[in-house]
Amino acid sequence: MFLYEQDPPVPSAKSNVLRFLDVARRFPGRTAGAPPFTAVRDLSFEVNESEFVSIVGPSGCGKSTLLNMIAGLDRPSEGTVSLHGVEVVGPNSSVGFMLQKDLLLPWRTVLHNVEFGLEARNMEAGARRERALQELKRCRITEFADRYPYQISGGQRQRAALARTLAIDPDVVLLDEPFSALDAQTKLILQKSFAGTIAVAGLTTLLITHDLSEAVAMSDRILVMSDGPGRIVDEIEVGLPDRDNPIARLAMPRATEIVKHLFHALHIDNRLDA
Ligand SMILES: Nc1ncnc2c1ncn2[C@@H]1O[C@H](COP(=O)(O)OP(=O)(O)O)[C@@H](O)[C@H]1O
Numbered sequence: 001m002f003l004y005e006q007d008p009p010v011p012s013a014k015s016n017v018l019r020f021l022d023v024a025r026r027f028p029g030r031t032a033g034a035p036p037f038t039a040v041r042d043l044s045f046e047v048n049e050s051e052f053v054s055i056v057g058p059s060g061c062g063k064s065t066l067l068n069m070i071a072g073l074d075r076p077s078e079g080t081v082s083l084h085g086v087e088v089v090g091p092n093s094s095v096g097f098m099l100q101k102d103l104l105l106p107w108r109t110v111l112h113n114v115e116f117g118l119e120a121r122n123m124e125a126g127a128r129r130e131r132a133l134q135e136l137k138r139c140r141i142t143e144f145a146d147r148y149p150y151q152i153s154g155g156q157r158q159r160a161a162l163a164r165t166l167a168i169d170p171d172v173v174l175l176d177e178p179f180s181a182l183d184a185q186t187k188l189i190l191q192k193s194f195a196g197t198i199a200v201a202g203l204t205t206l207l208i209t210h211d212l213s214e215a216v217a218m219s220d221r222i223l224v225m226s227d228g229p230g231r232i233v234d235e236i237e238v239g240l241p242d243r244d245n246p247i248a249r250l251a252m253p254r255a256t257e258i259v260k261h262l263f264h265a266l267h268i269d270n271r272l273d274a
């Protein structure tokens with residue numbers, strides 16, 4: 001929750017913010033007469049207030065489908081997805097969604113990109129600018145406020161995209177592989193920057209990643225999905241201190257143990273011929 005104009009709601013005890021109950025998603029068969037295709041099934045899990053949960057799993061196991069259902073861009077074929085106890089039936093302004101591809105509008109400056117989501121809410125221009133500047137500062141991108149997306153680096157673009165996502169004041173943030181297109185060094189810097197921002201803001205966060213170390217470095221808990229149709233086949237409580245400092249976490253012996261565990265859980269050792 002953020003300290004903007006109004007006082008943030010006081011969270012009751014650690015309540016669950018997000019809940020999947022027996023969720024399945026089927027898509028129509030790919031060819032005429034083909035049976036429906038099951039993307040995910042038997043999904044039941046909860047995410048608590050201010051918790052950071054990562055989801056790992058093979059390509060195509062339904063991770064993005066799962067996020068789309070939280071964002072209200074897609075509906076389950078079976079079961080329910082609820083936020084704060086209310087079933088999700090469409091897009092919801094308490095959810096911020098950030099993708100690998102930043103989707104910044106090329107004809108707008110960084111500042112105007114961050115203001116974009118606020119325009120739809122009829123916020124007065126001065127207040128809008130003030131809010132956007134606050135987010136740029138929080139995401140450490142203020143010095144590039146007047147640049148266009150093509151004038152900044154990939155890492156800076158992702159910071160701007162996070163600022164845009166947070167500007168609408170969500171309390172749940174969905175991150176779909178936000179660092180996967182970045183070089184290794186930029187990735188570490190951004191992991192640290194995002195982790196700090198998210199921890200300070202107390203956001204409930206779901207991160208999808210292919211990077212097992214990233215999942216361990218950033219999360220409180222990790223859900224492992226199987227090959228499609230995707231199900232949750234393992235759940236790991238990370239139990240490491242310093243969630244706001246992923247780089248420090250990676251040096252901890254338990255972090256290495258968990259990465260090894262994930263490596264086995266995903267059968268990566270049996271898939272080296274891929
Ligand atoms: N709108 C859709 N229509 C048909 N099939 C889809 C649709 N969205 C996703 N799928 C299929 O569902 C499976 C899971 O996709 P996705 O959630 O994107 O996987 P992931 O993000 O884990 O790589 C894939 O086989 C994909 O082709």
Ligand SMILES: [Mg+2]
Pocket residue numbers: 063064065176
């Ligand atoms: Mg995906």
